[in-house]
Amino acid sequence: MSGIERIVLQELEDRPHTTAEIAELCDTSSDDVLLQLRHLNIRIKRLLGYKEDPITVSATGAWKADGIAGLLRLNAQIELEVVPKFLDPSSSTWRLDFFLLAVLVRTGHLLVQDEISAGSQDRGDLATLIARSLLTLCAENQRRPIRGYKRVHEAEYAVDGEVDWESLVLPDPDGFRLSRLELTRENPYNATLAAAVRVLIPEVADGDTQAQLKMLERALLPQPPPPSTFPALPQRHSAMQRAYDLARLVVEGLGLDLNGGTFTGPGFVLSTWAAWQSLCEELVRRALPDHQVVGQKRWILGYRGTDPVYTTPDVSPLRGETADFLLDAKYKTRAGRKANINSSDLYEALAFLQASETNHIALLYPSVRPAKDLPLGTWTAFDKVTVNGREIEGYEVQIQGISQRGGFERIVAGARRVLPPKAVI
Structure with a gap:
């Protein structure tokens, strides 16, 4: 082979x-x-x-x-x-959809780049998509590189810097001992970018992308080895934050190099339920700018002795200290089953409502229906259960094609059409 x-x-x-x-x-x-x-x-x-x-x-x-x-x-x-079960492997955009979700769940922000999408639809592998995203982010800030001052010690006869006065009387064979500050690109941040480029070069399938990576590598070198723990990027370099986050993700998640005959990393991988939960929280935050959207807020359900017992819905849109309604991301597929909320989800939702003293919760399921049957951005209510005036409503959300131009905004628009629930207002 x-x-x-x-x-x-x-x-x-x-x-x-x-x-x-x-x-x-x-x-x-x-x-x-x-x-x-x-x-x-x-x-x-x-x-x-x-x-x-x-x-x-x-x-x-x-x-x-x-x-x-x-x-x-x-x-x-x-x-x-x-x-992922909610993406279609026969679709030309599923890799882009996946990559957008991967960056969201691993870095906390969306990487919506229309030019990347337009240029990468048919390139066929995730490593190439990641590489082109990193190239685009670095190109956007090529006039604002990550630089800092570094103290350099050397010996020469031309005096430029702070001189070790003893060497004026007894100079070294190579000249006077000097110390000076230099503005340089050698730092742990560029080292992380360079390490990510080195990981990607042998992995990408597209020759043009590989050539651009090599050019970026030459522009970044020389660099020390990447740090074992990644320092926070200084605020003055915030324009490079997304590129730095993506480089960290590559170094951490694309550890595909051989080491003694075994691979050091599992590849570019994410937890699908965690990705769905992160996406739901981001969608609600964008759809409801007038709310304080809190993920995993702890509400007190009761007490065990004097110790509180907490329950934590995935998304709590707050006005002050109270929630108008709640949302919870569900990942278990409903394909092949009756379209209703199962008992365990129902009981958990009732606990959320009781703890928060709220009357409505929306359970969000990723749609597994083809995009031709349920268009991108559609939020479809499939079941509603009422218990003592409290409502639990189930929605399936179509996200296939989220990486299309304006795709994320279409899903946010779908959220605005159903949130806040009319029964609560």
Whole structure:
């Protein structure tokens, strides 16, 4: 086998005979493939804090991913591309949709770049999308590079700087000992950018993008090794914040380099339920600018002795200290089941309402219907339960195509049409 083969998994769907297929592609045994998968699962669990294996194998060799999505490296020859259940792998935009969500959940901000979208639709791999995003962000700020002062010690006969006076009498063979401040690009921030570029260069599939990465690498060098812990970017360089955040994400999440025959990182991966929760919170924050939108606010449900018992809905839009209504992000698919709110979600929602003394909560589910059946940005109410004057309403939200021009704004507009709930106003 030459080059890298890509195996596509749709989250929560069985992919038959995957073990045997990979074994044949790699000219190895099924046992070796299963051992490699075991190591991959260990790395993912360590990164995301999971207890159960995110990729499981049936007795017949079918593979299924649950709770993760992204680009995963199994070995030197095989990549696994895991598509979230709410995105369509046959769509030309699913990788862009995924990448936008990945940046949101890992950095806390959206990377909506129409020019990246327009230039990357057909490039076909996540590493190239990430690389083009980093190139665009750096190009936007090429006239405002991250620079700082560094004290340099050297010896020469031309005096330019602070002189060690002893060397005036007994100079070194190379000249007087000097110390001066220089404005330089050598710093941990540019070192992180350079490290991200080095990780991306061998991973991208597009030759033009790879050439641009090499040009950026030459512009950044020389740099020290990237720091083990990433320092906060100084406020004076805030224009480079998104580029720096993305570079950190690459260095942390795309650890695909070989180290003693094993891969040091799981690849570009995220927790799908966490991504959905982060997206819901951001959508509500944009849709309701007149509210203080708080994620994971703790409300007191009751007391165990004298200790409070808390409950935490995902999104609490506040006016002062009180909430007009609540929202909770749900990820369990409703595909193939009756369109109603299940009992566990219902009981949890009632606890949220009682604790917050609120009368309405919206449960938000990602739509798994094709975009042709449910357009982007549509919020569809599928069930409503009323208990003693309190309402629990379920919505499915279509986000396929969120990376399209104006896609995120269409979903926000859909939120504004249904929020705040009319029953509460």
